[in-house]
Amino acid sequence: MDLFLIGSLFFLFGGIAVIFIGENYKSKIYIVFSAVANILALPAVFNTLISGESYIWSYIFSFPIGKVNFVLDPLSAFFALIILIGSFLASCYSAGYMKMYIGKNAQLSAYHFFLGLMSTSMIFVVVVQDAILFLISWELMSIASFFLVTFENEKIEVRKAGIYYFTSMQIGVAFLIAGFAWISSLSGSLDFNSFNEVFIKYNHLSIFFFLLFFIGFGTKAGFIPMHTWLPRAHPAAPTSISALMSGVMIKTGIYGILRIILLMDIIPASLAYFVLLIGLITGIVGIANAISQHDFKKLLAYSSIENIGIIGIAIGLGMIGKAYGNDLVAGFGFLGVLLHTFNHFTFKSALFYGAGVVYSQTHTRNIDLLGGLAKHLPKTSIMFLFATVAISGFPLLNGFVGEFFIYSGLAKSFSIQNIGVSILAILGISGLAFIGSMAMITFTKLFGLTFLGMSRSEFHTVPEEKNNFMLFPMSILVVFMFLVGLSPITIIYLLLKVLPMFSPHFTLSGYIDLLSLINSITISLAIFLLFIVVIYNLRKLLISKRSIKKFKTWDCGYQGVTSKMQYTSGSYAHPFMQLISKLVPIEINVEKESALFPKEASLKSSSLDVSEGLIIQPIISALRKFMDLFSWIQSGRMQQYIIYGLIFLLVLLIWILGVEL
Amino acid sequence: MIKIILTLAVLSLAPMFVGVINKVKAIWAGRHAASIFQPYYDLLKLFRKGEVISTTTSFVFEIAPSINLAAVIFALLFTPFPYIGAVLKFDSDFVIFAYSLGLAKFFLVIASLDTGSSFEGMGANREVTFSTIVETAFFVLLGTLAFITNQTSFEQMFIMLNSSANYTLLIKLLFVVSLFIMLLAEGSRVPIDDPNTHLELTMIHEVMLLDYSGVNLAFMVFASQIKMLVIALLISNFLIPLNLPITLALLLCLVSIFLIYLCVGLVESLIARTRISHVPQFLFLMTALALTSFAIVAFFTHGGIK
Secondary structure, eight states: OOHHHHHHHHHHHHHHHGGGSOTTTHHHHHHHHHHHHHHHHHHHHHHHHHHOOOEEEEEEOSTTTOEEEEEEOHHHHHHHHHHHHHHHHHHHHHHHHGGGGTTTTOOHHHHHHHHHHHHHHHHHHHHBOBHHHHHHHHHHHHHHHHHHHTTTTTSHHHHHHHHHHHHHHHHHHHHHHHHHHHHHHHHSOOBHHHHHHHHHHTGGGHHHHHHHHHHHHHHHHTOTTTTTTHHHHHHHSOHHHHHHIIIIIHHHHHHHHHHHHHHOSSOOHHHHHHHHHHHHHHHHHHHHHHHTOSBHHHHHHHHHHHHHHHHHHHHHHHHHHHHTTOHHHHHHHHHHHHHHHHHHHHHHHHHHHHHHHHHHHHOOOBGGGOOOHHHHOHHHHHHHHHHHHHHTTOTTSHHHHHHHHHHHHHHHGGGGOOHHHHHHHHHHHHHHHHHHHHHHHHHHHHHHHHHSSOOSSOOSSOOOOOOHHHHHHHHHHHHHHHHHHHOTHHHHHHHTTTHHHHSTTOOTTSSSOHHHHHHHHHHHHHHHHHHHHHHHHHHHHHHTTSOEEEEOOOOTTOOOOOGGGSOOHHHHHHHHHHHTTTTSOEEEEEEOOOSSSOOOOEEEEEEOOHHIIIIIHHHHHHHHHHHHTTGGGOOOOHHHHHHHHHHHHHHHHHHHHHHHO | OHHHHHHHHHHHHHHHHHHHHHHHHHHHHTOOOOOTTHHHHHHHHHHTSOEEEETTOOHHHHHHHHHHHHHHHHHHHHSOBTTTBOSSOOTTHHHHHHHHHHHHHHHHHHHHHHTTOHHHHHHHHHHHHHHHHHHHHHHHHHHHHHHHHOOOSHHHHHHHHHTSOTTHHHHHHHHHHHHHHHHHHHTTOTTTOOTTOOOGGGOSHHHHTTTOOHHHHHHHHHHHHHHHHHHHHHHHHHHSOSSOOHHHHHHHHHHHHHHHHHHHHHHHHHSOOOOGGGHHHHHHHHHHHHHHHHHHHHHHHTTSOO
């Protein structure tokens, strides 16, 4: 067995090993295992990414599975890279974050076991090229993450969120099973490679195949309207798990969609339009909901939906390129997909890790109770700031690079000279800009109200950064953000063997000189960095001889300023939410007693997810109505159930006899 | 080399054009006008002063003006001069142009939230709200420009636009008007914002700078002056006809920018400022114009939708 597969199993080994270790050392031992897993598995990953050679391991299992191919091709390797690094960072973070559960009778063994199982199954998802084993890995990944989400299962809202998440995953996998069953019944084999022929032979059906897979994988990724589990599961899960789920796990959905696109030879233009539009809607609705959230983990969950939307736009763009035979557009589209997938992994994980530091110190997720944390948590706040700048897509950090290529590809798709494509391209360009400007509202709010200003409530203990295990993963991610942001070639170099899988002629010196484009970006950004340094030092020089006075914030002469007078999460978002009140209505409940003297009053505002109310709720209620018709079957009496069993057996007997006769 | 000289010229002329606006307003109102060089004196005065920094603030407050100014100057490097082109140019450089202006705004906004003042929070949320409309419309314009010209670099876009077919006259008009609205919005001028108001409750841009003083305030003010000139320079690219001697073109560019600022001054003299709640409606005009220009281009390029 190869080192790569052993390495990926090491996460699971670690999870099993720590069961037998004392509570205080579980996390630290697990870090060792995940580090070993990385050391064993990364060489193969890098080798595949750089040389472009695929590793194939074939094993023959007993009856239901049969011969299975594990294939590490460049696409798998790229996702495996994210999973490996992401899992390692999550294990480091756990060592700090889970400390607060030590000695509180929490199920830390189960936590580490399922963390290991999740990491291993995620790697298997991206390397298994066999329908049955793929579905098994996929389900193991969902089950492991379900148990991790419900770690704090003594809380009712956590249990509710967990069951909601699990149900969503089962609905998603039902579509995958349907898709795989249909396609493998046509191909006569469970091997992914045989599916390619089905897509060519049954070309007229390929839209239906794709839609089944898109719904199935899209549920995991979080495309609207299958996104409803994200804003529930992320706040419920421990932060280390939210980061792993949002940064890494939802990308397996993207991997699935990309794999299906690879297997499809011909892409109908209508599908490309569909994916681009779904991506656009996902991005806009996702970020519009994020703006109005008060719970920062829910905000980050909605922002994950937004970023999946951006990736969706890029996938749609790549598919348009393929559908119209324009390699350049396809190349830029899929380059955007892969870059944004990696970038989102870095900044979203960092944001969740930062949020976890805040939560572990303040024990609240409500932005309205926070503020002024930059003074208490200086390192966290500066890394959090980098992550917010990156996720808003501004230059110098990596978020910009991914969006740059998507914009560029969209602008290039005008050359296809098709009215449909042109309209979609302008929708995509302006939609991305709209998403970007809404992201600015979201993240100025998140960073500005959480870390800046004055604290909106009193903390029992002064927040402080005492745990380097929690800061280490963030700092690694910030390094990635700057590395990719300032010199995109570092990551694009690893993608050079992945991209030709989608767009055969896309190389560094293909249609346009990609290398010189990337170099110009790097040089420009270096100039920008130089400007900042020069101007900052100019100021230092200018004020060096002047007096710097410290005084309280100017409030027009009013002296009784309190922290309650600051803008809150609701009021900061209010002007914009008014503009989009049709898209995201805000519900405000005021409880006020009218009496002569003021009494205690309360105000609660919450936003409604319209996409959920419009699409998901009607389906659920219709389904429930239909299922109610059969509710009489469930009487709760054992005797009746035994009768059902007997009737079933009888019918079966008659049928078999009938067939034989 | 000439590009760098021109860039430096833009940097040094930025305050003067604001002086032009003030001059126009004063003359229109029948007041005795301050010199058009007054903004330089103001900046110089600020550069020589010490600072008062709020005790509420953190590191963000101190670094934000430097990043703001750097980002705006960086955006200037991508703005093409008529006939001569931009200092930095590459494929799809319009994205980096728009996003570095966005970065400037990002730091302006979080710096204002850093003071913990409710006035500044108010300015901040207005700024980000209005910029969603402006930015989206701006990208529709940029996309349309890429569509007409089949180019993705700013410089090439303008070269192609100025040398292509006749119907672009209408497009140019739409572009100029919608970019002019953007100039008013980004420059925080009437009718979106009033730079001369003395009531914090009605301010947008000014209120975000309330707590700044000395060098940092000078940086912020200078950055917003440059930002205005950058957009004016973009507009002037649409106004310069083709096939002129280069010196005449540059002179014409200067004159057109002067006229744009004159228009800003006239707008400020003639139009009252809109109610804050009605500002989005005014800004949607820019979106409408941008979409119209796209529709026209799509119609002509594809010979009508059959």
